[in-house]
Amino acid sequence: xxxxxQSPRYKIIEKKQPVAFWCNPISGHNxxxxxxxxxxxxxxxxxxxxxxxxVDDSQLPKDRFSAERLKGVDSTLxxxxxxxxxxxxxxxxxxxQQVSYNEQFFGPGTRLTVL
Amino acid sequence: xQQGEEDPQALSIQEGENATMNCSYKTSINNLQWxxxxxxxxxxxxxxxxxxxxxxxxxxxxxxxxxxxxxxSLLITASRAADTASYFCATVTGGGNKLTFGTGTQLKVxx
Numbered sequence: 001x002x003x004x005x006q007s008p009r010y011k012i013i014e015k016k017q018p019v020a021f022w023c024n025p026i027s028g029h030n031x032x033x034x035x036x037x038x039x040x041x042x043x044x045x046x047x048x049x050x051x052x053x054x055v056d057d058s059q060l061p062k063d064r065f066s067a068e069r070l071k072g073v074d075s076t077l078x079x080x081x082x083x084x085x086x087x088x089x090x091x092x093x094x095x096x097q098q099v100s101y102n103e104q105f106f107g108p109g110t111r112l113t114v115l
Numbered sequence: 116x117q118q119g120e121e122d123p124q125a126l127s128i129q130e131g132e133n134a135t136m137n138c139s140y141k142t143s144i145n146n147l148q149w150x151x152x153x154x155x156x157x158x159x160x161x162x163x164x165x166x167x168x169x170x171x172x173x174x175x176x177x178x179x180x181x182x183x184x185x186x187x188s189l190l191i192t193a194s195r196a197a198d199t200a201s202y203f204c205a206t207v208t209g210g211g212n213k214l215t216f217g218t219g220t221q222l223k224v225x226x
Contacts (some may be wrong), residue, residue, distance in 0.1 A: 040218075056211060
């Protein structure tokens with residue numbers, strides 16, 4: 001079974017530029033999560049989707065961040081414009097209530113560097 | 116914001132020794148989970164313990180939970196070089212399966 005797929009794996013941009021990350025969850029997983037992980041810290045949830053509905057976006061900086069999950073499958077997270085402080089690893093995860101304990105499966109992440 | 120804090124922040128041991136990591140958290144939980152993260156395999160779920168459980172085992176892993184002290188520990192027995200990674204505890208509170216991660220312990224197992 002394929003895991004959570006993310007692309008790109010690495011992205012280097014200059015500040016004020018836009019950037020987008022893509023995630024394809026495990027097939028059949030209806031819940032999708034985006035996390036941000038700063039260097040030396042644990043991941044922090046940005047947004048959670050149940051199918052195509054964003055059910056928890058309280059931690060998403062809405063002035064510059066946006067996300068979508070059209071058709072309830074893959075998802076895109078966008079930052080526009082990027083700031084220096086956005087440098088981090090962006091992790092996508094998915095889960096299914098059909099899987100024991102609703103375990104979250106994480107993708108490899110996208111490492112963003114803003115210069 | 117981080118819910119939990121791991122202790123120690125970094126740990127270096129010899130292969131074959133046991134490694135113990137501790138996690139403290141702030142609010143009542145539904146369950147607590149431990150994850151491992153290394154550059155090769157990303158963030159991987161290790162074990163989950165429910166709030167009404169006190170101890171769980173999985174292979175070389177042993178997790179304890181003390182809800183009165185709001186703390187948990189992860190013991191890795193007979194450590195191997197491949198156990199070198201960062202270990203995070205994460206709590207689930209309320210509904211919605213939201214994970215709140217701690218700050219992590221960096222474990223290095225030397226040959």
